[in-house]
Amino acid sequence: MTDRGDRIVSVLEEAFAGLMAADPAAFRHKFRKMAAEPFTFYRGSACLFYADMAELPDEWIDERTSRIWIQGDLHAQNFGTYMDSEGTLVFDVNDFDEAYLGAFTWDLRRFAASMALLGWRKALPDSAxxxxxxxxxxxxxxxxxxxxxxxxxxxxxxxxxSTEGALHRVLQRARLATRIGLLDDKTTIVDYERRFRRDREGTHELSSDVLESVARAFASYLDTIPTGKRASSRTYAVKDVVGRSGFGIGSAGLHAYNILVEGRSQALENDVVLSMKQANIAAPSRIVADTRIREYFTDHGHRTAVSQRALQAHADPWLGHTEIDGVGYVVAELSPYEADLDWSDLTEPADMLPVLGYLGRATAKMHCVADSDSSQTLVDFQCEEAIAGVIGDREEAFTDAIVEFALDYARQTREDHRLFVDAFRDGRIKGVGSTA
Structure with a gap:
């Protein structure tokens, strides 16, 4: 295997060793998905991206712009809709599992490279x-x-x-969703009470010991909901709990539970489904040495919840965090109003260009909202002023740098994908064979 192939294996093993040992089957499934094509490999290997970023010079960062709250895994498929705490449907970044503080250019580079990979998959020329x-x-x-x-x-x-075209259609699709539709899919009525369906793939019963642990964790979670967003105690009455598995390429090996709660009234149509998911180690945190940042968070569940509140102006009112056996978990509503942008429907550059404009604006909003005006205390300056300051009158050079990186890194990723597939097939990744 080449030096680059060795590096890929080493980075993956270092990032996921504990989780791979605990659940090799989940990682076999993850790696099988990553083997399918370069874009999916890129999505599942944020740890490799950041290992590379640690060694790449960056003239656009300084003391402030290296300490911006970032999404951490910004790629083309991490945007979608959500219902904010004020009841407004919003199209925005919709995944905060890797959120952390770091160079603002990391988000831009990661997204731009993902677009280069997506464009290659659509057979678009480099000029497009x-x-x-x-x-x-x-x-x-x-x-x-x-x-x-x-x-x-x-x-x-x-x-x-405030949107048109493809993004507007995604928002319209989300608007058609209903809470009762989500409840009918995931639950059933037994003796006039709602319960989770046990026949859904990825759903499993929990032992009494695990149920007790989840109950204690849920009680602790309630204390992490901001005072201004708390509802009456009846709202949080737990009605049922099940285990969950088999979700998301980035969530392999992580424990998760669905929790059914009463909601704002005893009417069964107002029941709410919450997700309590084990938080992963944020990929950017592996290369950020700032102890102020590391010591700010009690665990990665806390880090995920705080990051989402920082990056979204009006975050999910159910958002909070807890821990089980010293491991952090993030809690949030499973909302019926989440809809993703389907890139398969966008085949021509002319159709994609307006979307890219919207996504650029959304990325800027995310970076700039999490500063001294927000409730967190890690970023004590105005992010927009810091970012605008380093770009200055060199916007053309800044843009050229992002484009050049994206095209080069996409080519590297396509080669990395080939090396990864060879390593996986040959059993070179410790603890996860390519067959059971």
Whole structure:
């Protein structure tokens, strides 16, 4: 195996050794998905991306712009809709499992490289991919500068009344969803009470010991809901709990539970499904040495919840965190109003360009909302001013740097994918064979 192949195996083993040992079957499934094609490999190997970022010079970061709250795994499929705490449907970043503090360019680089991979998968020429990425970066920079001039960044969002085209259609699709539809899919009525369906793939019963642990963790979680977002105690009455597995390429080997609670009234249609999911180690945290950041979080469940609140102006009112046996978990609602952007419907660059403009603006909003105006205390400066300051009048050079990185790293990822497949097939990844 080549030196690069050895590096890929080493990084994956270092990142996932404990989880692979605990659940090799889950990682065999994850690696099988990653083997399918380069984009999926890229999605599942954020740890490799950050190992590379640790060695890559970056002229666009300084003391402040290296300490921006970032999404951490920003790729083309990590955007979608959610219902914010004020009841507004918003299109935004929708995954915070890898969120941390780091260089703002890491998010831009990771997203741009994902677009280069997505464009390659669609057989687009480099010239078209370059135009897509330039559109994204231009929209990002323009929105950052808008926030400098008009600091009310928490008021900006992509909504039904501020979008057109593909994004607007995603929001419309989410609007058609109903809570009762989600409940009918995941639950059933037994003796006039709602219970989880036990016949759903990935759902399993829990032992009495695990149920007791989850109950204690749920009680602790309630204390982490911000005072202004807490409802009456009846709202949080637990009605049923099941274990969950088989979700998400980035969640292999992690424990998760679905919890059915009463909701705002005793009417069965108002029941709410919560997810209590074991938090993973954020990939960027592996290369950020700042002890101020590391010591700010009690565990990765705390880190995930705090990060989401920082990066979203009006986060899920159910969002909180807890721990089981010293391991952090994040708790959030399983919302019926989540819909993802389907890139398979976007085949021509002309259709994709407006979307890239929206995503650039959404990325800027995410970076700029989590600063001294938000409730967290790690970022004590105005992010938009810091980012605009390092870019200055060199927007063209900044854009060129992101484009060049994206095209180069996409080529590297395609080769990395081949090396990964060979290593996996040959049994070179310790603890996870390619067959059972």
């Amino acid at each position: 991919i370059t135009e897509l990425i330039r559109t994204y970066v231009a929209a990002y920079v323009a929105q950052v500068r808008t926030f400098v001039e008009h600091p009310d960044d928490e008021l900006f969002s992509l909504r039904l009344d």
